[in-house]
Amino acid sequence: MSAKLSRRRAITLAGAGVAGVAGVAAGAGALVRGGAEHASADQGAAAGAVPFHGEHQAGITTPAQDRLHFVAFDVVTKDRARLVELLGEWTAAAARMTAGKDAGVIGAVGGVPEAPPDDTGEALGLPPSQLTLTVGFGPTLFRDARGRDRFGLADRRPAALVDLPHFAGDALRPEISGGDLCVQACANDPQVAVHAIRNLARIGMGVVSVRWSQLGFGRTSSTSTGQATPRNLFGFKDGTANLKAEDGGLLREHLWVQPGDGPDWMTGGSYLVTRKIRMLVETWDRSSLVEQEQIVGRAKGSGAPLGRGDEFDEPDFAAKGDDGQPVIAETSHVRLAHPDANDGARLLRRGYNFVDGSDGLGRLDAGLFFIAYQRDPRKQFVPIQTRLARNDAMNEYLRHVSSGIFACPPGVRDGGDHWGRALFG
Amino acid sequence: MSAKLSRRRAITLAGAGVAGVAGVAAGAGALVRGGAEHASADQGAAAGAVPFHGEHQAGITTPAQDRLHFVAFDVVTKDRARLVELLGEWTAAAARMTAGKDAGVIGAVGGVPEAPPDDTGEALGLPPSQLTLTVGFGPTLFRDARGRDRFGLADRRPAALVDLPHFAGDALRPEISGGDLCVQACANDPQVAVHAIRNLARIGMGVVSVRWSQLGFGRTSSTSTGQATPRNLFGFKDGTANLKAEDGGLLREHLWVQPGDGPDWMTGGSYLVTRKIRMLVETWDRSSLVEQEQIVGRAKGSGAPLGRGDEFDEPDFAAKGDDGQPVIAETSHVRLAHPDANDGARLLRRGYNFVDGSDGLGRLDAGLFFIAYQRDPRKQFVPIQTRLARNDAMNEYLRHVSSGIFACPPGVRDGGDHWGRALFG
């Protein structure tokens, strides 16, 4: 396959300016989307490139970029070899695009005016913008809804890649849930994230089909101690008590799949849970500040746990107010989601705000596209969400409308490695 | 009304940290969203403030910001005085928010923990980000679908504020078309644009209701000679031949309503047409580079008119190729949209790319949220779009799914002036 790829020509828009099939060359010469040369000093780190290769996939502990385009695909071929070939093509394209280059691969030909361009072009001239592309495999890739082993992978499915149970209050729409494969594109420029997903979809034509996709416009969690904590659409700081890139030992304990956890192909990987959570912001906006803070368990201004002074103070769940009631309510989000209430379980949250227009009832269709990475959803997302779904006072203002779970393998090593190689190998 | 406003307290989150209704103050002090102090030097111009007051509304010739949140409202009250009062409240909030401050007004009370906060909070700590808020009045504000004069404005409706005719190929969805009022929020940070629209909707509760809203993630047109031309989702440069802020006399001729054009209240204003145009990007991506360039009439790489060398060269519509065919095809978008084909008519285009997830058929639901400002739609948008709808080769890849037309009054003068004062006055 790599021989095949190397035969392909890198995209140019050398055909640009050609007037008609007659082929009268005119105007613009070759225009290749470059990499490093775009990330000039004045554009700063936000425009730079994040290394694609490594022990873990980028896009997990990478300091959360500002924008998201998330896509879930259905595999529409029955041909295992074709699927593996696509994963190789995708890997090559992902390595190029995250470096700020064009997608560079499509079908058999490229770079000639009579053929479709090798790249859709809308990111020409844009810097890498810290694009990361993170791949994941859904339960249905291993066995479909009717229990069929589609690609001879059934015995390679990790036990941790559970079918998520029904949670109290779930209002899931199946057509925007699940998926055989997913790709999370994060970047500091939405055009770059959209361009990447679109080109992967284009390269995958006939092999995969877009099942659903979601744009996120503002990160709602910090994933690095170097980042200021952003605010979600309830106006609260989000990500304060998140697992962060700098957490070393905690990442081994809570984030990365360790040797012996399950099948080898997942060692160094992580499990991703996505939940699209509609937030009834109009109702929220009518509730009082006191009520909002009681629901979250933190102060809206500073983000400090109620009763404490600083955002990063530990919450004191035992403290009582003058009225004898807990300062941090029993039904508050922070109390119920905290490791103390969940056998020490933690998540690396990496969600994004969304606004999908309005809902036809005079309200914005807005909320949180929740993304969480973890070592084992059975011990992390599932018990935490079970507790939240039952008791969280915030539920009055939330509707979970989509859900996904994916096994994200470890990073791609330089050389012959590609997405899914260890899984299919 | 302004007396009423001045009685209201500016928002603080002074209640932050209060533990329960008992009101034990703790933690965070007052947290007010500041203005200038956030736009520190290192954040640069993109983070700064655009003046709200002036001869014309901002957000038209303002160099196009990167992000859009557009909203159309239905007026749900019959009470003219209440509507006028809201327009005053909105103006005050818009002046504050465009300066990087909180919305600052809601209902009768504010700033106390037992009341809803005066601002939804998700933009706290964010700089002004060149936020502009541009208001417009739709035909149905003057006379509703059943012909009723709802607010005594029927005789003030400008003749130029036409009901747009049906264009060939229109596939409009009424529920995301039209509207009594619109607000266009543009900013370099989507969180800031979304925050602004949301707070206007919140302040308007009971008076207006969100009819539809649209997020745009990347500007598709440059509106200033200082801006590089961005690319749309067909991968082409967009905005090359746009009307631009620096065009002086052309702006008087084509953009701003002149004295005598119609009712005085619109002098210095402009008419806005919006079209949500789905772009069938998957089909487009399968067409050859030559075909794409023939359809647009420009080179994909450089943006130069076919047969010419530089992006800003004038197209030569008379030139023929070796095959005797016009170098710029008769059905090309640029030929049909060019002033030469339209009695000299020009538009100031200010559209944004959108991706609204996927369409359930394996394709991205993506396209252009087209925005155009002009002096008189009867002489500009309507004839141009009539021509395009009939003959543009690009139509094969387009679907117009929503449409709106709005009369955008001139700018608000400092002091007692507010949105709609001259219209209702």
Ligand code: HEM
């Ligand atoms: C729209 C829905 C949600 C909103 C608005 C929300 C908001 C928040 C906020 C404001 C915090 C406090 C600041 C922080 O530490 O980040 C927080 C913490 C947290 N949330 Fe959520 N959250 C939502 C859904 C969820 C879900 C579905 C889960 C997992 C099942 C979750 C798990 C957590 C965890 C683990 C913490 C940290 C708790 C701690 O250790 O103190 N959240 N969330």
Ligand code: HEM
């Ligand atoms: C998704 C739909 C559309 C796409 C992809 C598109 C794309 C383009 C492109 C690539 C150009 C050439 C570069 C430039 O001068 O900006 C252009 C020019 C232009 N377009 Fe469109 N356009 C679309 C819809 C429309 C509509 C609906 C109108 C108005 C009814 C319109 C009016 C114009 C005008 C006036 C020009 C400048 C022509 C000239 O003076 O050379 N476009 N468009």
